[in-house]
Amino acid sequence: MKHRNALFGAFVVTAAAALLMAGGVAPQAQGAAPAIDNDDIGGVVTSARGPEAGVWVIAESGDFQTRFAKIVVTDDRGRFVVPDLPEASYTVWVRGYGLIDSAKVAAKRGARVNLTATAAPNDAAAADVYPAIAWFSMLHLPTDAEVAKLPGGMNRYASNLKSAGCVGCHQLGHKYTRTLPQELGSFPSHELAWMRRLGSGQAGQQMVNMAANNMGGLPFKYLSQWSDSIAKGALPTWKPPRPSGIERNVVVTVRDWMGPKNYVHDLTTTDWRNPTVNANGLIYGAPELSTDDYPILDPKTNTVTTFKAPVREQMPPAAGAVFQPSPAWGDERIWTSLTNPHNPIMDQRGRVWYTARVRAAANNPDFCKAGSEHPSAKLFPMNDSGRQLSYYDPRTKKYEFVDTCFSTQHLRFAEDASNTLWTSNDRAAQLGVTVGWLNTKVLDETGDAAKAQGWTVLVLDTNGNGRRDAYVEPDQPIDAAKDKRIVADFYAVMPNPADGSVWGSYRFYPERATQDGAIVRLMPGPNPPATALTEIYNIPLPGYGIRGADIDRNGVVWTSLASGHIGQFDRRKCKGPLNGPKATGDHCPEGWTFHRLPGPGFPERPMESAESSYYTFVDQQNVSGLGANTPIATGNLFDGVHALVDGKFVTLRVPYPMGLFAKGFEGRIDNPRGGWKGRGLWVASGDRTPWQYETGKGTKPLVTHIQVRPNPLAK
Numbered sequence: 194m195k196h197r198n199a200l201f202g203a204f205v206v207t208a209a210a211a212l213l214m215a216g217g218v219a220p221q222a223q224g225a226a227p228a229i230d231n232d233d234i235g236g237v238v239t240s241a242r243g244p245e246a247g248v249w250v251i252a253e254s255g256d257f258q259t260r261f262a263k264i265v266v267t268d269d270r271g272r273f274v275v276p277d278l279p280e281a282s283y284t285v286w287v288r289g290y291g292l293i294d295s296a297k298v299a300a301k302r303g304a305r306v307n308l309t310a311t312a313a314p315n316d317a318a319a320a321d322v323y324p325a326i327a328w329f330s331m332l333h334l335p336t337d338a339e340v341a342k343l344p345g346g347m348n349r350y351a352s353n354l355k356s357a358g359c360v361g362c363h364q365l366g367h368k369y370t371r372t373l374p375q376e377l378g379s380f381p382s383h384e385l386a387w388m389r390r391l392g393s394g395q396a397g398q399q400m401v402n403m404a405a406n407n408m409g410g411l412p413f414k415y416l417s418q419w420s421d422s423i424a425k426g427a428l429p430t431w432k433p434p435r436p437s438g439i440e441r442n443v444v445v446t447v448r449d450w451m452g453p454k455n456y457v458h459d460l461t462t463t464d465w466r467n468p469t470v471n472a473n474g475l476i477y478g479a480p481e482l483s484t485d486d487y488p489i490l491d492p493k494t495n496t497v498t499t500f501k502a503p504v505r506e507q508m509p510p511a512a513g514a515v516f517q518p519s520p521a522w523g524d525e526r527i528w529t530s531l532t533n534p535h536n537p538i539m540d541q542r543g544r545v546w547y548t549a550r551v552r553a554a555a556n557n558p559d560f561c562k563a564g565s566e567h568p569s570a571k572l573f574p575m576n577d578s579g580r581q582l583s584y585y586d587p588r589t590k591k592y593e594f595v596d597t598c599f600s601t602q603h604l605r606f607a608e609d610a611s612n613t614l615w616t617s618n619d620r621a622a623q624l625g626v627t628v629g630w631l632n633t634k635v636l637d638e639t640g641d642a643a644k645a646q647g648w649t650v651l652v653l654d655t656n657g658n659g660r661r662d663a664y665v666e667p668d669q670p671i672d673a674a675k676d677k678r679i680v681a682d683f684y685a686v687m688p689n690p691a692d693g694s695v696w697g698s699y700r701f702y703p704e705r706a707t708q709d710g711a712i713v714r715l716m717p718g719p720n721p722p723a724t725a726l727t728e729i730y731n732i733p734l735p736g737y738g739i740r741g742a743d744i745d746r747n748g749v750v751w752t753s754l755a756s757g758h759i760g761q762f763d764r765r766k767c768k769g770p771l772n773g774p775k776a777t778g779d780h781c782p783e784g785w786t787f788h789r790l791p792g793p794g795f796p797e798r799p800m801e802s803a804e805s806s807y808y809t810f811v812d813q814q815n816v817s818g819l820g821a822n823t824p825i826a827t828g829n830l831f832d833g834v835h836a837l838v839d840g841k842f843v844t845l846r847v848p849y850p851m852g853l854f855a856k857g858f859e860g861r862i863d864n865p866r867g868g869w870k871g872r873g874l875w876v877a878s879g880d881r882t883p884w885q886y887e888t889g890k891g892t893k894p895l896v897t898h899i900q901v902r903p904n905p906l907a908k
Contacts, residue, residue: 741808
């Protein structure tokens, strides 16, 4: 069924009328128009200054079930080609740094449409389309004295602000967050307003606890100073550069799915090990806390369907009650999911696996517990698990439970004969003590989930003999005759295609209050868990605050850091022993390299990017067209992603609607011989509050397809 977004009605004018209002287009600009096909729209963007290079041209239609917009960037002569548009009516317009949005012009496929851009009359008007980081970087950090009593000091505070807490769930700096919504009510001060604001909705208690307890109440003070200064007219001092080089070759297609009260944490499109699986197929989402209606996008028809994910037994919804009324939804409990899916991934058969609840946490099967003969339970029995596993088979339309003793959060398939599915741990349920896996070959052959699964604690080879022996517990000192168990929960999980090891990113290190994060290597050995050994590598300064990470085909780990970097760790550079009594985390600082992410820093830390990247994905298979093994970090304050190409960052921004907040993303090859059109990245917007996007209440979670063509006019 077709629909038309209400936004179009107020702005759409005919192409002829728009050109008349703009005073026509100069003959030389018309003559410079690029060649187009019958399913393209092309033309030239000019202003009173002449051709406008490096600005976005947006072609949007309300004729489909989903939102549909295709976005390109002009070349150095202001020319553009919006390629391969489906049959529909479109409005076309210009957005760019230094401009105000142009009038919207109606157009059909095959039309040449020359657009007139208007320079922003002042800095305030220009800053309306800046990425959120321009405004977020105006936020002041506390003094050293204020954070002295907080565990970890300033770095831990910044980690909570940028990664573990505030910007871990949504943007700060876009228009909704840098201002105070009228629906919130009237308050004597911005500080009181922020106290009330952070208590809003079903995440309110969590947000207040983060600000008041983990961050010592300081965010109330500094967020209020920030929004108060903006209300009085303060503007960003950093002005973003227009897209250049590869950034002008980007083609972005924006769709949406689900409802305006939902959010989708991650999506999956293919098997990461073989990204031609499910070519041109459906896109599957994991809507985390919000709903048990899992979305399925058909990008060929721009339609969305859902399936209802069940649970094995009834339990309360994963999201809590409303703490304080929401400015958008009042007392309504909008998140109702029982399954609470976090992360999906596709296997070689096209089945979609989810980390999702299938039962109550406390109801672990008997084979998980003490007294069981299960190999993992004999070494480390498990009494509860917060999330388990499930999968949806598109061929049979069946959703299957896979009960696990261990908790799950993220998941990845290893490149082995067993198609082993490795998972990271839901720390909230098990305090990060285990890493779990599922032998899907055994599961498919036997149907026995108990036989197919295993888990292990993390043990360092501190006695240096190369095997796993009896160990001391994490709170005990090293014993020269024994190994040592550590607590290091995996957030990201990364099977290494180079040697069969499995890596994880570890967000907190309780034994060292001043240290914030590490990466962990698990070598399963021939008979896990009995043979599994671990290595840990702490992040040295200037890096800190790890969250999502990935690995390339050479075994190099790449990770997003709250310090405003992509961290790169290469174990091959380590000079000292990798086991023994000194190999406890600080033994290989030489393995680390730090790449500063784009954007400005905070006033107190100008050399450190304020960018707050959630996750890094490594494009092992060149699905993006930027090259194999390209690390790509979520640009959570840039409405896009940052790719590290030849040592320099290329920012692929989605400028409309502003607010895109990438969580998990991946890429797919639809046609290996199709050039740039046959491949691309698929990015879900995982912001928990899609009503805060530029297009306001009613906006649905976004799905974006990012492709890189050889030049700005390729069609």
